[in-house]
Amino acid sequence: LFFPSQPCCIEALLAEAAEPGAPARPCPCPLPSGDTALSRLVRRLLSARRSLDLCLFSFSCPQLARTVQLLHRRGVRVRVVTDAQYMQLHGSQIGRLRHAGIQVRHDQHSGYMHHKFAIVDRRMLITGSLNWTTHAIQSNRENVLVVEDAEYVKAFQDEFERIWEEYNPANYSFF
Amino acid sequence: LFFPSQPCCIEALLAEAAEPGAPARPCPCPLPSGDTALSRLVRRLLSARRSLDLCLFSFSCPQLARTVQLLHRRGVRVRVVTDAQYMQLHGSQIGRLRHAGIQVRHDQHSGYMHHKFAIVDRRMLITGSLNWTTHAIQSNRENVLVVEDAEYVKAFQDEFERIWEEYNPANYSFF
Numbered sequence: 048l049f050f051p052s053q054p055c056c057i058e059a060l061l062a063e064a065a066e067p068g069a070p071a072r073p074c075p076c077p078l079p080s081g082d083t084a085l086s087r088l089v090r091r092l093l094s095a096r097r098s099l100d101l102c103l104f105s106f107s108c109p110q111l112a113r114t115v116q117l118l119h120r121r122g123v124r125v126r127v128v129t130d131a132q133y134m135q136l137h138g139s140q141i142g143r144l145r146h147a148g149i150q151v152r153h154d155q156h157s158g159y160m161h162h163k164f165a166i167v168d169r170r171m172l173i174t175g176s177l178n179w180t181t182h183a184i185q186s187n188r189e190n191v192l193v194v195e196d197a198e199y200v201k202a203f204q205d206e207f208e209r210i211w212e213e214y215n216p217a218n219y220s221f222f
Numbered sequence: 223l224f225f226p227s228q229p230c231c232i233e234a235l236l237a238e239a240a241e242p243g244a245p246a247r248p249c250p251c252p253l254p255s256g257d258t259a260l261s262r263l264v265r266r267l268l269s270a271r272r273s274l275d276l277c278l279f280s281f282s283c284p285q286l287a288r289t290v291q292l293l294h295r296r297g298v299r300v301r302v303v304t305d306a307q308y309m310q311l312h313g314s315q316i317g318r319l320r321h322a323g324i325q326v327r328h329d330q331h332s333g334y335m336h337h338k339f340a341i342v343d344r345r346m347l348i349t350g351s352l353n354w355t356t357h358a359i360q361s362n363r364e365n366v367l368v369v370e371d372a373e374y375v376k377a378f379q380d381e382f383e384r385i386w387e388e389y390n391p392a393n394y395s396f397f
Contacts, residue, residue: 158361161351176336186333
């Protein structure tokens, strides 16, 4: 998937995922709801049934935060690893995810946690240059690869588990 | 490849690429020259025989700039696409590449040219979260995928050619 993406409405996608088969209610917003790089990314995420592991430098896009919250409500096990400095920036969605009860861990180093990948059901890797910000989605030249090759997925899943353990709050030393 | 990478000396790699078979001269620097994520990245780049297409948001790592210059001197056709704002930052290697005679094009938009990929000989795609900066290489959690699957390589090669044409200086409107 290549970005920038046209701005688009994902309400129909979220509604269908929340209540499959329910009659579609048209969204009053003026955005088109066609097929875009963003809607394709959202569809991939919404395919999660058991787990979603996110490893994201910057996460400030409300549309993607709503997608993740919906999966959490649907019983998908969501884990988020992020960067300690960027999670504090204005507009970050990390607080919102934590309020929703989603587990979030972060680094405690001066180096950045600069990954931008997601793993769906331990079988689909979504990775690239894209930070999950509205500006990046709508304005930047970005790429996102969707890979189901087991070798790549395992390498990134292993990296996720390493980071998840390293960033265990029991290891935090800044208290 | 996952980063951060241990700092390492790539002089032996560059010397071997510049003069294959020449007797190795030990480098006086104190860095180890073992196998690291950085040295593996350099090896992949040095495998270029005909072309190297770079599409990089930020390029300030002198070791990688020397690698690219060596390929250019060896007759590999190097093309660089980068971000207009980040190429002006202190430490950027873009000016050095231009002085060496390497073709560089950049955006003229407010959005970032945020890709971080390289294509070697139109057959190997190197892409991920890693900006080509020493800080990212040595301090950040980063990933770089090396993919030879023709479908992925073609998608990124097409994206490169699109951007290369769009950023043709003949189209610049800021003069």
